[in-house]
Amino acid sequence: MVARPVETDLADLVDRARAFVVPGQRRMLGITGAPGAGKSTVAEAVVAALGPASAVLVPMDGFHLANAVLEALGRRARKGAHDTFDDAGYVALLERLRAARPGETVYAPAFRRDLEEPIGSALAVAPDVPLVVTEGNYLLLERDAWPRARALLDEVWFLAPGEDVRKERLVRRHEAFGKSPVDARAWALGTDQRNAELITATAPRADAVFVLR
Numbered sequence: 238m239v240a241r242p243v244e245t246d247l248a249d250l251v252d253r254a255r256a257f258v259v260p261g262q263r264r265m266l267g268i269t270g271a272p273g274a275g276k277s278t279v280a281e282a283v284v285a286a287l288g289p290a291s292a293v294l295v296p297m298d299g300f301h302l303a304n305a306v307l308e309a310l311g312r313r314a315r316k317g318a319h320d321t322f323d324d325a326g327y328v329a330l331l332e333r334l335r336a337a338r339p340g341e342t343v344y345a346p347a348f349r350r351d352l353e354e355p356i357g358s359a360l361a362v363a364p365d366v367p368l369v370v371t372e373g374n375y376l377l378l379e380r381d382a383w384p385r386a387r388a389l390l391d392e393v394w395f396l397a398p399g400e401d402v403r404k405e406r407l408v409r410r411h412e413a414f415g416k417s418p419v420d421a422r423a424w425a426l427g428t429d430q431r432n433a434e435l436i437t438a439t440a441p442r443a444d445a446v447f448v449l450r
Contacts, residue, residue, distance in 0.1 A: 246450045247282055247449065257368050263334070267373075268283075269436070273410070280372040290366070291368055319374070324383055334362060345360040377443060378439055
């Protein structure tokens with residue numbers, strides 16, 4: 238059954254996420270949506286509200302392939318597309334996080350937007366943190382290793398802001414990290430938009446679709 242969009246606010250999403258926190262059990266929540274949907278903002282706010290003893294954020298973006306690898310593959314101009322990530326590596330990390338072995342801290346990579354590169358072992362996930370929140374574009378994609386990632390998540394939320402809002406966020410983000418206004422808009426309406434169309438088509442596979450007020 239296709240999840241109908243639900244209008245809500247951040248406080249409600251925090252309450253929904255809190256229901257996944259069960260001490261002594263490892264749960265995993267995914268947050269997805271097209272570029273500019275607000276995934277990082279929502280995920281960071283939810284984890285901050287729950288506190289470090291209850292939740293930790295492990296973004297998918299840490300599995301961007303390095304720029305040198307993308308250049309070698311001829312994919313640098315499509316950075317952000319589904320095949321510019323180490324999807325199998327992401328699945329392997331989720332498997333380790335899901336297992337939550339006693340005494341074993343798992344270290345995950347992070348993505349530095351100022352460098353446009355991933356940084357390995359930047360995020361520590363303690364074994365006793367009950368909820369792992371992960372956010373990224375392709376959590377519901379049905380190709381390559383992505384379905385295996387989805388199978389490891391207890392629930393996946395899809396964020397669906399208005400298209401005008403989403404695109405303007407993207408333009409501002411690209412400008413903030415060094416692109417000229419012309420280049421920022423070209424990337425947001427070109428490469429990002431092609432990815433957005435693919436990602437939006439995955440929304441029917443979400444457990445819930447949210448439109449934030």
